[in-house]
Amino acid sequence: MPLDTKTTGFKYIGTRPDRPDGIDKVTGKARYGADAYAPGMLHGVMVRSPHAHAKIKNIDASKALALKGVKAVVTRADFPTGLEGEDWNIQENCMAGEVALYDGHAVAAVAATSLLLAREAAKLIEVDYEVLPHVTDVDEAMKPGAPAIRAGAADYSVPEGLHPNVMRYIEYGHGDLEAGFAAADLVMENTYKTEATHQGYIEPHACLAQLGADGKGEMWVCTQGHWFVRRMSAAALGIDVANLRVTPSEIGGGFGGKTTVFIEPVALALSRKAGKPVKMVMTRSEVLRATGPTSSSSIDVKMGMKKDGTMTAAKVTMRMQGGAFPMAPIDSALDCAFSCYNIPAVHHEGYDVLANRPKQAAYRAPGSPMAAFATESLVDEMCRALKLDPLKTRLQNASREGTKASFGPTFPRIGLVETLEAAIAHPHYAAPLGPNQGRGVASGYWMNWGGETSVSAALGEDGSVTVSVGTPDIGGSRASMALMAAEALGIPYENVRVNIADTGSLGVNEPTHGSRATYASGLATIEAVKQISTKLCQRAADKWGIPVEAVIWEDGSAKPSGPNAGEFPPLTIGELAAEMGGTGGPISGHFEATPSGHGGSFGTHIVDVEVDPETGYTSVLRYTVVQDAGKAIHPAYVEGQFQGGAAQGIGWALNEEYIYGADGRLQNTVFLDYRIPVASDLPMIDTVIVEVPNPGHPYGVRGVGETGITPPLPAVANAVHAAAGVRLRSLPMSPPRILAAIKAKG
Amino acid sequence: MTQIHVTTTVNCDEVEFLADPRETLLDCLRDKLGMTGAKEGCGTGDCGACSVTVDGRLVCSCLVLGVEAQGKTIETVEGIADGEKLHPLQRKFIQHAALQCGICTPGILVAAKALLAQNPDPTEEEVRYWLAGNLCRCTGYDKIIRAVLDAAVEMREGV
Amino acid sequence: MVKVHLWSGLRRFTDGADVVEVRARTVGEMMKALVEAHPGLEPVIKAGVSVSVDGKLIARGLHEPVTDDSEVFLLRQLKGG
Numbered sequence: 001m002p003l004d005t006k007t008t009g010f011k012y013i014g015t016r017p018d019r020p021d022g023i024d025k026v027t028g029k030a031r032y033g034a035d036a037y038a039p040g041m042l043h044g045v046m047v048r049s050p051h052a053h054a055k056i057k058n059i060d061a062s063k064a065l066a067l068k069g070v071k072a073v074v075t076r077a078d079f080p081t082g083l084e085g086e087d088w089n090i091q092e093n094c095m096a097g098e099v100a101l102y103d104g105h106a107v108a109a110v111a112a113t114s115l116l117l118a119r120e121a122a123k124l125i126e127v128d129y130e131v132l133p134h135v136t137d138v139d140e141a142m143k144p145g146a147p148a149i150r151a152g153a154a155d156y157s158v159p160e161g162l163h164p165n166v167m168r169y170i171e172y173g174h175g176d177l178e179a180g181f182a183a184a185d186l187v188m189e190n191t192y193k194t195e196a197t198h199q200g201y202i203e204p205h206a207c208l209a210q211l212g213a214d215g216k217g218e219m220w221v222c223t224q225g226h227w228f229v230r231r232m233s234a235a236a237l238g239i240d241v242a243n244l245r246v247t248p249s250e251i252g253g254g255f256g257g258k259t260t261v262f263i264e265p266v267a268l269a270l271s272r273k274a275g276k277p278v279k280m281v282m283t284r285s286e287v288l289r290a291t292g293p294t295s296s297s298s299i300d301v302k303m304g305m306k307k308d309g310t311m312t313a314a315k316v317t318m319r320m321q322g323g324a325f326p327m328a329p330i331d332s333a334l335d336c337a338f339s340c341y342n343i344p345a346v347h348h349e350g351y352d353v354l355a356n357r358p359k360q361a362a363y364r365a366p367g368s369p370m371a372a373f374a375t376e377s378l379v380d381e382m383c384r385a386l387k388l389d390p391l392k393t394r395l396q397n398a399s400r401e402g403t404k405a406s407f408g409p410t411f412p413r414i415g416l417v418e419t420l421e422a423a424i425a426h427p428h429y430a431a432p433l434g435p436n437q438g439r440g441v442a443s444g445y446w447m448n449w450g451g452e453t454s455v456s457a458a459l460g461e462d463g464s465v466t467v468s469v470g471t472p473d474i475g476g477s478r479a480s481m482a483l484m485a486a487e488a489l490g491i492p493y494e495n496v497r498v499n500i501a502d503t504g505s506l507g508v509n510e511p512t513h514g515s516r517a518t519y520a521s522g523l524a525t526i527e528a529v530k531q532i533s534t535k536l537c538q539r540a541a542d543k544w545g546i547p548v549e550a551v552i553w554e555d556g557s558a559k560p561s562g563p564n565a566g567e568f569p570p571l572t573i574g575e576l577a578a579e580m581g582g583t584g585g586p587i588s589g590h591f592e593a594t595p596s597g598h599g600g601s602f603g604t605h606i607v608d609v610e611v612d613p614e615t616g617y618t619s620v621l622r623y624t625v626v627q628d629a630g631k632a633i634h635p636a637y638v639e640g641q642f643q644g645g646a647a648q649g650i651g652w653a654l655n656e657e658y659i660y661g662a663d664g665r666l667q668n669t670v671f672l673d674y675r676i677p678v679a680s681d682l683p684m685i686d687t688v689i690v691e692v693p694n695p696g697h698p699y700g701v702r703g704v705g706e707t708g709i710t711p712p713l714p715a716v717a718n719a720v721h722a723a724a725g726v727r728l729r730s731l732p733m734s735p736p737r738i739l740a741a742i743k744a745k746g
Numbered sequence: 747m748t749q750i751h752v753t754t755t756v757n758c759d760e761v762e763f764l765a766d767p768r769e770t771l772l773d774c775l776r777d778k779l780g781m782t783g784a785k786e787g788c789g790t791g792d793c794g795a796c797s798v799t800v801d802g803r804l805v806c807s808c809l810v811l812g813v814e815a816q817g818k819t820i821e822t823v824e825g826i827a828d829g830e831k832l833h834p835l836q837r838k839f840i841q842h843a844a845l846q847c848g849i850c851t852p853g854i855l856v857a858a859k860a861l862l863a864q865n866p867d868p869t870e871e872e873v874r875y876w877l878a879g880n881l882c883r884c885t886g887y888d889k890i891i892r893a894v895l896d897a898a899v900e901m902r903e904g905v
Numbered sequence: 906m907v908k909v910h911l912w913s914g915l916r917r918f919t920d921g922a923d924v925v926e927v928r929a930r931t932v933g934e935m936m937k938a939l940v941e942a943h944p945g946l947e948p949v950i951k952a953g954v955s956v957s958v959d960g961k962l963i964a965r966g967l968h969e970p971v972t973d974d975s976e977v978f979l980l981r982q983l984k985g986g
Contacts, residue, residue: 016843018840018841019840019843021848022839022840022845023832023836023840025845025848025851026823026826026832026836026839026840026845026848026851026852026855027783027823027824027826027827027832027836028781028782028783028784028822028823028824028852029783030848031782032782032785032849034776034782034785034786035776035782037777115773116766116768116769155948155952156948156949157914157949169914170912170914170981171912171913171914172912172913172914173913199883200883201847201849201883202785202787202793202795202847202849202850202881202882202883203785203787203847203849204786204787250847250848250849251847252785252787252847252848252849252850253846253847253849253883253884254847255883281786283789284787284788284789284790284792284793331981331982331983332983335980335981335983407980408910408912408957408978408980409957409959409960409976409978409980410959410960410976411960412960412961447962447983449983450962474846474847474884475846475847475884476843476846514983594966596961596962596963596966596969597961598962634843636842636843636889637843637846639843639889640843640846640884640885640886640889643885643886643888643889644846644883644884644885644886645886646886647885647886647887648883670788670790670792671787671788671790671792671793671881672790672792676881676883677886677887678877678878678879678880678881679873679874679875679877679878679880679882679887679890679891680871680874680875680877680878681878682874682886682887682888684870684888684891684892685886685888696961
């Protein structure tokens with residue numbers, strides 16, 4: 001698709017207007033997942049396995065069903081059989097079949113007239129388990145003798161001789177690895193580990209579902225992608241997608257974790273059985289035990305470097321467990337591992353492994369933070385050994401336009417060099433440090449995504465415009481869409497209303513994921529509203545009696561293209577819209593595509609920490625994010641993405657982890673114990689928006705949502721090393737671990 | 747279980763509801779009074795999304811029983827604006843882009859208002875520690891802290 | 906002929922080759938030709954792959970053009986958060 005990319009001279013793009021949904025969200029009016037009620041509504045509650053791995057021998061719901069007000073109980077027997085592939089995985093994760101695969105796995109659900117009653121009834125459902133041996137650690141799960149969670153399920157890629165828990169195997173690379181390492185002055189190799197973390201959205205999963213015996217249903221749900229919810233729920237229940245209409249609520253955070261289903265098919269099944277609408281809302285413990293944490297990982301990295309800092313070869317082997325289901329994000333982790341660098345020889349190997357943990361879900365740049373933790377930590381260790389400046393060494397080896405990427409193709413125009421140059425020039429990089437303080441830097445990459453996109457725009461009778469998009473607004477995207485529509489039409493920002501449409505109103509849209517919303521829905525918004533101005537030019541041409549080729553659209557008005565076209569005063573969008581009923585009828589625009597020109601985004605972070613040698617506690621003193629946005633449509637929300645990504649990465653680096661007991665049960669199932677960063681843990685987070693326009697978007701946009709979580713893991717580890725003289729190769733760098741490392745050093 | 751009749755004042759209005767003694771104030775506000783501005787993020791008093799004030803004191807409404815509201819004065823996010831006129835904190839949150847998904851915003855606004863009522867000129871550190879009981883996963887807190895400090899300036903200067 | 910670069914894990918389906926040459930004008934023709942030349946690739950392509958043409962990542966655009974000069978990579982399908 002040829003795009004007439006415009007990158008300068010904007011009127012609205014780059015300004016910071018109030019978001020259109022601002023008032024609703026500061027007054028408590030905005031309706032989120034749990035804020036919906038329906039007449040005659042029942043409340044649904046799940047029964048979950050207390051075992052990490054157990055055969056379900058029998059489920060007896062008779063005592064629950066005997067309670068007055070209990071209307072339905074469902075188990076796997078209420079779902080169709082014969083599903084395959086990812087459809088089966090999703091159905092199995094939403095409701096266990098023969099075996100409970102992790103602590104918290106749903107085994108039954110009950111609907112009753114009140115939430116208290118439903119909870120009481122859930123306790124009365126008796127499940128007879130035969131406990132099986134379990135494994136939760138990725139390295140343990142690959143060892144001979146580890147319990148096979150699903151023997152025979154490995155796909156074509158797994159070579160013979162590996163443990164049946166290995167579901168997928170990936171291997172790729174280019175260049176002469178041996179020659180590369182031989183040419184190096186220094187070769188270093190280390191193993192790194194990261195623990196699973198949770199997306200930690202503050203809004204638990206919630207839905208209000210209604211499904212009739214005729215297979216027609218409706219659902220209100222907090223999700224990043226309601227077409228995904230529709231498809232997955234319909235598949236799990238064996239109904240037609242077109243019969244299920246899904247309306248997205250406002251969404252209280254997702255970060256990838258709300259791109260799949262957990263309770264939704266179950267709420268629909270309960271509703272069908274009870275003949276009434278059913279609301280289900282997860283508790284926080286359910287969210288932590290049974291929704292998508294990210295994978296945990298174990299990574300070997302080896303790298304060769306010359307004395308002057310030139311990287312000569314690099315090799316990574318990555319093992320990730322994604323819970324009791326395949327599809328841990330080894331692919332993107334490997335692709336991101338060396339993507340920042342132009343290295344003549346690279347080799348990647350990855351293992352996707354099952355363990356008795358919840359099914360991993362996407363979490364902000366899936367896989368990239370773990371890979372960056374390993375590779376960017378090792379780069380730092382090598383720069384230390386060779387006494388090289390870590391940012392200048394990165395710049396010296398940086399990927400740029402024309403570099404053959406570590407994952408294969410040649411990079412188009414990218415902005416890593418610009419972020420590194422801006423970081424080197426930033427006053428933070430040269431600021432003095434005190435005792436027990438240290439500075440760390442790291443870079444990171446996310447390739448971003450385009451995805452299936454369908455957008456409509458309709459002209460109102462007064463010249464205002466309604467844009468309907470299919471990507472839920474998680475972080476201000478309505479404002480970005482309105483800015484792009486205003487810019488393309490030349491009308492005020494306030495004259496554009498952006499709605500998030502339900503599944504019955506547009507073609508299929510992928511979720512707000514992959515940092516795609518501003519890129520893809522934005523591109524489609526621009527193209528859709530341009531159809532409106534094209535049609536308005538035709539109406540003006542008809543009115544003036546001149547050919548449409550002689551009419552141009554400028555500043556919200558149709559104008560003759562030049563003196564030869566005739567002398568006519570401009571017709572504004574308002575004037576043309578007021579007459580549209582009599583000049584040819586309603587005017588709208590529609591655009592759908594799977595745009596593929598999403599450009600990747602690189603970022604470079606600088607962090608100062610202070611490590612208390614007595615306690616091992618790390619304070620983050622100063623933080624700077626530098627990232628390429630291509631073009632920042634609404635800079636305040638771009639900064640917000642940078643800051644939010646950094647904060648999540650800091651939590652992952654220092655504090656957050658899934659802690660499993662010897663019994664395979666998750667031990668930290670509330671926010672008190674699974675502690676995400678709070679306001680007093682963090683400093684202000686400085687941001688520098690670099691703009692290297694993406695030629696694949698009309699205004700140069702690159703997705704910005706995900707890259708920001710990637711550099712903090714290694715940047716903080718590098719800063720801790722600088723501050724305390726110890727290298728932590730395992731996350732999180734919690735105070736006891738740092739203290740132990742300091743003591744071991746002596 | 748027998749329900750108990752509760753009379754209380756919410757955002758200056760006298761209201762009545764029947765509460766099961768096991769139900770929290772948050773449940774009652776949301777499910778009995780239709781005031782869904784306060785959110786349940788955890789149910790254990792860790793996230794602050796359900797923050798309200800009871801007789802002027804900032805609490806997590808998930809840790810207060812509905813029956814405890816008898817005879818008390820409760821303020822929620824729905825009562826912060828004066829009709830169509832937004833409170834300075836609300837305006838500054840929008841201006842500073844201090845919300846992304848917005849789920850923590852009601853609780854943070856209630857908490858910040860309670861802070862400024864007792865400390866009209868807080869330092870950055872005081873704001874950070876006061877809001878340490880209100881989790882936000884989207885913003886990294888930077889713009890939230892700036893919005894609160896900016897609102898405090900405006901309220902002090904009485905603009 | 907279009908030169909399609911495969912990831913090395915696929916070599917066992919292509920008699921050891923990590924570049925396969927096929928006659929094709931579009932991504933769709935290319936996929937079909939790949940399977941015709943090396944039937945072992947069918948489950949891989951069916952399971953979902955991305956195609957990079959001159960640095961542009963194409964997920965499912967079967968009509969997207971390829972030429973003999975294009976830089977074409979078959980990549981593992983990716984998913985964002």
